[in-house]
Amino acid sequence: MTIEVRGLSKKFGAFAALDNVSLDVPGGGLIALLGPSGSGKTTLLRLLAGLERPDAGSAWIDGVDLASQSARQRNVGLVFQHYALFRHLDVYENIAFALRVRKRPRAEVDARVRELLALIQLESFERRLPSQLSGGQRQRVALARALAARPRVLLLDEPFGALDAQVRAELRSWLRRLHDEIHLTTVFVTHDQDEAFEVADRVVVMNRGRIEQVGAPAEVFEHPANDFVMRFLGHVNVLEAELGDGRARIGDVTLAIDSAPGGPGRIYVRPHDVELARAPADGALAARVVRVTPLSSGLKVDLSVPALGSRLRADLDWERGAALGLRDGEDVFLSLRRARAFARPPSAAGEDTTADAA
Amino acid sequence: MTDALAMAARRSARVGPPLGAPIGPPIGAPIAATDEPAWVRRTVIGVAIGFVGLFVLVPLAAVVVEALRAGLAAYGRAIAEPAALSAVKLTFLASAIAVPLNVVFGVAAAWAIARFRFPGRSILITLIDLPLAVSPVIAGMVYLLLFGRQGLLGPWLTDHGIKVVFALPGIVLATTFVTFPFVARELIPLMESQGAEEEEAAIVLGATGWQTFVRVTLPKIKWGLWYGIVLCTARAMGEFGAVSVVSGHIRGRTATLPLHVEILYNEYEYQAAFAVASLLVVLALASLVARRVIARRVEVI
Numbered sequence: 258m259t260i261e262v263r264g265l266s267k268k269f270g271a272f273a274a275l276d277n278v279s280l281d282v283p284g285g286g287l288i289a290l291l292g293p294s295g296s297g298k299t300t301l302l303r304l305l306a307g308l309e310r311p312d313a314g315s316a317w318i319d320g321v322d323l324a325s326q327s328a329r330q331r332n333v334g335l336v337f338q339h340y341a342l343f344r345h346l347d348v349y350e351n352i353a354f355a356l357r358v359r360k361r362p363r364a365e366v367d368a369r370v371r372e373l374l375a376l377i378q379l380e381s382f383e384r385r386l387p388s389q390l391s392g393g394q395r396q397r398v399a400l401a402r403a404l405a406a407r408p409r410v411l412l413l414d415e416p417f418g419a420l421d422a423q424v425r426a427e428l429r430s431w432l433r434r435l436h437d438e439i440h441l442t443t444v445f446v447t448h449d450q451d452e453a454f455e456v457a458d459r460v461v462v463m464n465r466g467r468i469e470q471v472g473a474p475a476e477v478f479e480h481p482a483n484d485f486v487m488r489f490l491g492h493v494n495v496l497e498a499e500l501g502d503g504r505a506r507i508g509d510v511t512l513a514i515d516s517a518p519g520g521p522g523r524i525y526v527r528p529h530d531v532e533l534a535r536a537p538a539d540g541a542l543a544a545r546v547v548r549v550t551p552l553s554s555g556l557k558v559d560l561s562v563p564a565l566g567s568r569l570r571a572d573l574d575w576e577r578g579a580a581l582g583l584r585d586g587e588d589v590f591l592s593l594r595r596a597r598a599f600a601r602p603p604s605a606a607g608e609d610t611t612a613d614a615a
Numbered sequence: 616m617t618d619a620l621a622m623a624a625r626r627s628a629r630v631g632p633p634l635g636a637p638i639g640p641p642i643g644a645p646i647a648a649t650d651e652p653a654w655v656r657r658t659v660i661g662v663a664i665g666f667v668g669l670f671v672l673v674p675l676a677a678v679v680v681e682a683l684r685a686g687l688a689a690y691g692r693a694i695a696e697p698a699a700l701s702a703v704k705l706t707f708l709a710s711a712i713a714v715p716l717n718v719v720f721g722v723a724a725a726w727a728i729a730r731f732r733f734p735g736r737s738i739l740i741t742l743i744d745l746p747l748a749v750s751p752v753i754a755g756m757v758y759l760l761l762f763g764r765q766g767l768l769g770p771w772l773t774d775h776g777i778k779v780v781f782a783l784p785g786i787v788l789a790t791t792f793v794t795f796p797f798v799a800r801e802l803i804p805l806m807e808s809q810g811a812e813e814e815e816a817a818i819v820l821g822a823t824g825w826q827t828f829v830r831v832t833l834p835k836i837k838w839g840l841w842y843g844i845v846l847c848t849a850r851a852m853g854e855f856g857a858v859s860v861v862s863g864h865i866r867g868r869t870a871t872l873p874l875h876v877e878i879l880y881n882e883y884e885y886q887a888a889f890a891v892a893s894l895l896v897v898l899a900l901a902s903l904v905a906r907r908v909i910a911r912r913v914e915v916i
Contacts, residue, residue, distance in 0.1 A: 306819050307818075307819070308815050308818075308819065328818045328819055329818050329819070329820075329821045329822060329823065330821075331819075332821065333819060334819075335816070335819045337812055337815075337816060339812065341812035341813050341815065341816040342813075342816075343813055343816070343817075343830075343831060343834075344813070344835070345834040345835065345837075346834075354817070354820050354822075354830075355820040355821050357830075358817075358820065358821050358822040358823070358826045358830070359821055402816075402820070403820075405820075406820065406821060
């Protein structure tokens with residue numbers, strides 16, 4: 258089932274939670290709404306579920322205008338951030354709820370609930386109350402409950418937000434596998450970039466009630482549409498610069514970049530695009546190692562760079578880190594493999610504001 | 616205003632362990648890190664127990680002793696007397712009407728206040744407390760002024776043969792007025808703290824408004840509601856002031872239990888008065904027990 262959203266807006270008092278948002282979710286797709294808190298992603302989800310009414314705009318699920326349907330008629334599966342399981346009902350009755358209120362025959366209810374209990378691997382927990390389950394188990398019950406009435410689309414609000422890291426990782430890949438099995442059009446909200454990239458086919462980056470960029474994870478990461486997306490997706494070094502003539506000037510240093518807009522702007526450099534060497538090379542800048550921190554993926558190196566008048570972060574993989582053998586306080590030389598520039602203040606999203614330096 | 620209500624609710628007995636429940640160290644032992652001298656401890660505990668004994672236990676015991684002074688046979692006769700039985704019946708009848716009315720009102724008011732922001736909301740919250748602030752006698756007077764023979768609606772009611780004052784409707788009205796805060800005050804803080812997410816989940820899962828109320832909201836507030844009903848019932852059966860004004864004290868007809876006790880007492884029938892009063896004591900003790908039992912359930916949820 259496809260979801261189409263056109264020009265949706267929603268205000269809470271003077272605060273524009275959602276500002277003229279349009280979006281297409283293809284049938285069977287798995288889409289992540291990614292953004293900081295207050296960016297409007299949960300509001301969009303609640304509008305689709307019918308828990309809020311839009312001030313303007315429309316949305317369709319499989320061609321049916323949602324304005325013509327109340328929340329209970331939409332048959333949308335919604336999983337709440339804090340699950341909102343019925344605390345007085347056991348696991349079995351929680352999952353059966355949507356079928357019970359539809360007055361389905363007992364045998365049909367039982368068959369469906371058993372099927373879902375098997376799906377979430379909680380067959381032996383059917384008589385437990387929600388308060389007797391762990392967070393990950395509650396999460397799975399909430400998902401089964403949402404799926405019971407065979408919803409047209411599945412909406413997940415920060416589905417893993419309240420879980421610890423290991424359970425999150427397990428549930429993420431479980432959700433991805435589940436989606437590959439049942440092919441239900443799914444929209445999930447998250448503020449966690451790794452989560453969005455790992456689970457979703459497409460990522461919708463949101464900020465202040467607007468959509469900043471839509472694309473496949475790699476596309477969004479490799480070609481951020483603007484400085485917000487650049488900064489939101491992972492750590493980035495930001496340098497104030499004077500842009501013009503395909504160059505960026507920071508103090509006495511000049512960097513070559515393609516087709517940068519003129520005037521004051523910012524240069525963005527990902528930590529893994531900062532290359533370090535022991536020996537000086539052409540165009541390399543002298544730097545001092547402030548601190549080396551081992552991370553799970555490699556080494557994080559904080560550097561002070563006098564020529565740029567600022568500090569930079571460089572990420573090295575283990576091999577390169579071991580080869581260099583850096584220690585705090587040592588002198589190194591750095592070069593920037595790739596730097597991007599965006600005009601400041603950020604103009605409308607588009608390729609012409611992005612420039613890649615060789 | 617909501618905060619005031621919530622605080623009032625917190626002050627009520629059910630927050631924290633019920634009185635007398637074992638809380639940690641044995642009675643008389645200092646609780647953690649306090650190093651008051653023994654005599655301070657003993658004095659404070661002694662004062663508390665002494666007060667309860669002097670002002671609560673002794674009078675209650677006196678009621679029972681007086682009631683049984685002339686023997687069990689006399690006690691039985693006083694209670695089985697037609698006027699006494701009629702008072703019991705009237706008391707239960709008035710409560711049986713007033714309490715359900717207040718349950719409906721209380722649930723509706725709590726629902727509206729906890730779930731919606733609407734003009735007049737804070738006024739409604741204030742008005743719910745009004746019967747607790749106003750002397751019950753004044754409440755009775757108001758009904759007298761409205762429905763009495765000389766009252767505003769009196770002539771119209773007389774013309775249509777409807778009797779409110781000095782009859783059951785007046786007693787029910789007065790009882791309802793005096794007891795109407797109890798259910799609502801119990802439910803408002805409870806519903807506010809529980810939030811509406813489960814109700815939202817129910818609606819998205821396809822439940823109608825009524826299904827959501829019966830299957831989700833009611834079970835969530837069940838024990839709080841029972842607690843409110845017990846408080847409300849206890850007060851309804853014991854109410855004296857407001858009912859006294861509107862009932863007319865017609866022995867055997869418009870006298871509720873508390874009024875019947877007064878009538879007997881004024882007629883110097885002390886033993887009978889205390890015998891009937893002991894019934895009220897039993898009802899009060901029963902409601903105390905019910906409160907203790909239910910309060911634990913409210914805490915669990």
